[in-house]
Amino acid sequence: MCGIVAYVGHREAQQVIIKGLKRLEYRGYDSAGIALLNNGLNVYKKKGKVSDLEEYITDETLKSTIGIGHTRWATHGEPNDVNAHPHYSSSRKLAIIHNGIIENYSSLKQELVNKGHIFLSETDTEVLIHFIEDIWENNNCSLEEAVRLALTKVVGAYAIVIMSNDNPDQLIAARKGSPLVIGIGKDEFFMASDATPIIEYTKDVVYLNDLEIAVIDNGQLLIKTIEGDAPTTPYIQKLELELEAIEKGGFDHFMLKEIFEQPKSIKDCLRGRLDSQGNRLVLGGIREYVNKMINADRIIIVACGTSWHAGLVAEYMIEEFCRIPVEVEYASEFRYRNPIIREGDVVIAISQSGETADTLAAIELAKSKGAIIIGVCNVVGSSIARSSHAGSYTHAGPEIGVASTKAFTAQLTVLSMICLIIAQKRGTITDQAFHQMLVELETVPEKVEKVLKLNDTIRDIAFTFKDVSNFLYLGRGYNFPVALEGALKLKEISYIHAEGYPAAEMKHGPIALIDEEMPVVFIATHDSSYEKVVSNIQEVKARKGRVIAVVTEGDKLIPQMAEFVIEIPAVQDALIPIVSVIPLQLLSYHIAVMRGCNVDQPRNLAKSVTVE
Numbered sequence: 222m223c224g225i226v227a228y229v230g231h232r233e234a235q236q237v238i239i240k241g242l243k244r245l246e247y248r249g250y251d252s253a254g255i256a257l258l259n260n261g262l263n264v265y266k267k268k269g270k271v272s273d274l275e276e277y278i279t280d281e282t283l284k285s286t287i288g289i290g291h292t293r294w295a296t297h298g299e300p301n302d303v304n305a306h307p308h309y310s311s312s313r314k315l316a317i318i319h320n321g322i323i324e325n326y327s328s329l330k331q332e333l334v335n336k337g338h339i340f341l342s343e344t345d346t347e348v349l350i351h352f353i354e355d356i357w358e359n360n361n362c363s364l365e366e367a368v369r370l371a372l373t374k375v376v377g378a379y380a381i382v383i384m385s386n387d388n389p390d391q392l393i394a395a396r397k398g399s400p401l402v403i404g405i406g407k408d409e410f411f412m413a414s415d416a417t418p419i420i421e422y423t424k425d426v427v428y429l430n431d432l433e434i435a436v437i438d439n440g441q442l443l444i445k446t447i448e449g450d451a452p453t454t455p456y457i458q459k460l461e462l463e464l465e466a467i468e469k470g471g472f473d474h475f476m477l478k479e480i481f482e483q484p485k486s487i488k489d490c491l492r493g494r495l496d497s498q499g500n501r502l503v504l505g506g507i508r509e510y511v512n513k514m515i516n517a518d519r520i521i522i523v524a525c526g527t528s529w530h531a532g533l534v535a536e537y538m539i540e541e542f543c544r545i546p547v548e549v550e551y552a553s554e555f556r557y558r559n560p561i562i563r564e565g566d567v568v569i570a571i572s573q574s575g576e577t578a579d580t581l582a583a584i585e586l587a588k589s590k591g592a593i594i595i596g597v598c599n600v601v602g603s604s605i606a607r608s609s610h611a612g613s614y615t616h617a618g619p620e621i622g623v624a625s626t627k628a629f630t631a632q633l634t635v636l637s638m639i640c641l642i643i644a645q646k647r648g649t650i651t652d653q654a655f656h657q658m659l660v661e662l663e664t665v666p667e668k669v670e671k672v673l674k675l676n677d678t679i680r681d682i683a684f685t686f687k688d689v690s691n692f693l694y695l696g697r698g699y700n701f702p703v704a705l706e707g708a709l710k711l712k713e714i715s716y717i718h719a720e721g722y723p724a725a726e727m728k729h730g731p732i733a734l735i736d737e738e739m740p741v742v743f744i745a746t747h748d749s750s751y752e753k754v755v756s757n758i759q760e761v762k763a764r765k766g767r768v769i770a771v772v773t774e775g776d777k778l779i780p781q782m783a784e785f786v787i788e789i790p791a792v793q794d795a796l797i798p799i800v801s802v803i804p805l806q807l808l809s810y811h812i813a814v815m816r817g818c819n820v821d822q823p824r825n826l827a828k829s830v831t832v833e
């Protein structure tokens with residue numbers, strides 16, 4: 222939530238920051254602001270998108286080689302010009318940008334109000350910068366020391382950057398729980414919530430760790446700890462990201478680009494790991510923990526949103542192939558319900574961003590009780606990846622559309638590999654079945670490619686249903702999580718109310734909704750639940766529901782019952798979700814575009830949810 226960018230060097234800071242904020246808009250886009258040093262410390266901010274801010278500041282003569290900028294996803298106070306960041310301190314000598322939440326802000330605010338501070342916004346962030354200044358003024362210390370002292374009193378999560386009117390060469394940043402990357406160029410520094418605003422200028426980066434403070438002053442970067450330990454030498458890493466990966470590449474939207482990238486992203490995910498001819502499957506990142514996994518009494522999967530749906534598929538897979546009991550938990554529930562976690566339990570945390578606050582907190586809790594944490598993340602170097610004992614990256618490349626697509630199929634690919642490795646080592650899969658699964662996995666990218674060719678057909682179906690108010694998605698077995706994911710995709714980006722259900726559960730409630738207006742998407746591929754799903758389709762037909770069915774190529778029966786049929790290639794049951802979700806992603810995309818929705822930045826959502 223919220224994106225932050227800062228720059229100090231020899232370029233025009235305004236341009237670097239605005240461009241950077243546009244790249245970070247996936248993190249929040251309800252208001253944006255920038256602070257620059259041009260005849261004093263000036264803050265410009267505006268409700269709306271970064272482009273609104275850009276329009277607002279075009280007339281100004283903003284020449285500054287230092288600046289900070291922010292794109293917001295509101296937590297404290299509605300999205301408006303005043304609550305937008307940056308925020309000034311009391312004297313207006315300091316300005317701050319912040320991603321995260323200061324949980325004890327109201328007690329700090331009360332103390333400051335008692336001392337005569339006046340606050341303009343409703344934000345926790347404004348309280349923090351007043352608090353820092355208060356310490357700075359009353360302790361006769363450096364600004365850096367004041368920031369450090371203030372942060373020792375702060376409860377919550379933050380990535381912050383502060384600039385000062387008095388020092389045109391200085392930026393002070395700190396992080397706890399929210400990401401911050403520092404780019405090191407020639408006589409210039411960049412700071413941002415992720416590396417995308419930085420890559421076109423430099424590939425040398427430092428990922429700030431939790432409870433660290435970074436001070437850039439006079440062309441030098443120093444990293445210290447909030448506890449006040451001696452400075453550490455920054456660990457400089459080379460970014461592997463390329464600029465093309467974060468551009469639209471001719472597609473109308475990032476979401477469409479990412480849907481179409483799936484044959485490649487799945488291949489990238491399999492590359493170097495799967496060799497069906499040699500009958501080998503290797504995941505280097507979990508190698509040292511495989512023994513613990515095969516001996517686990519149970520596996521707990523924690524995740525949120527789409528990643529949670531991937532977890533549900535993994536539950537079915539791991540129980541089927543490994544015969545280990547699996548529980549799939551919403552991270553937000555798990556962390557607060559006093560769960561039973563035993564020493565040696567294995568927790569798989571699934572997260573595209575690797576920054577989701579609830580998932581991070583769930584794994585910290587499990588870790589404190591002796592569980593082994595296996596992270597399945599997309600973003601390399603992310604907080605969840607770093608707090609896991611071991612893990613496998615999904616290697617889907619940057620996902621920018623807020624609605625997750627290629628990250629989901631890459632998660633399923635990694636989870637199926639983890640599952641097969643455990644099953645093989647436990648001896649719960651025959652050699653022949655193992656080999657067959659590897660062969661099947663290898664064919665998945667081309668099957669996905671084939672489904673993408675149905676784009677025009679799916680666009681036509683979307684046209685028929687673009688104006689409806691409700692949708693129902695039904696599936697059984699491995700396709701039940703796909704039904705949930707299809708419904709989530711549609712509601713996220715088109716704002717049509719959609720529900721996903723296990724098909725057989727329909728008769729216990731949702732069937733009451735079915736009439737001649739109600740579109741029902743059945744994911745009815747040729748798997749072990751096929752006959753049962755056919756009966757469920759009959760039940761919907763009997764009530765005049767409008768059936769759209771995703772079926773296996775060559776199906777003769779369902780086309781006679783359904784109004785629309787989308788045929789996908791046959792694939793082994795456990796791998797079906799990777800293929801059957803593709804038409805649902807396209808259906809949601811086209812409906813949303815036809816309804817005039819902003820598919821890449823749906824209202825109220827954010828891609829990286831770093832607040833609980």
Ligand code: G6P
Pocket residue numbers: 525526527528571572573574575576577580623624625826827828829830
């Ligand atoms: C947000 C995103 C979803 C995502 C969920 C979990 O809600 O909009 O697309 O599935 O967070 O995110 P994670 O990064 O942990 O997978």
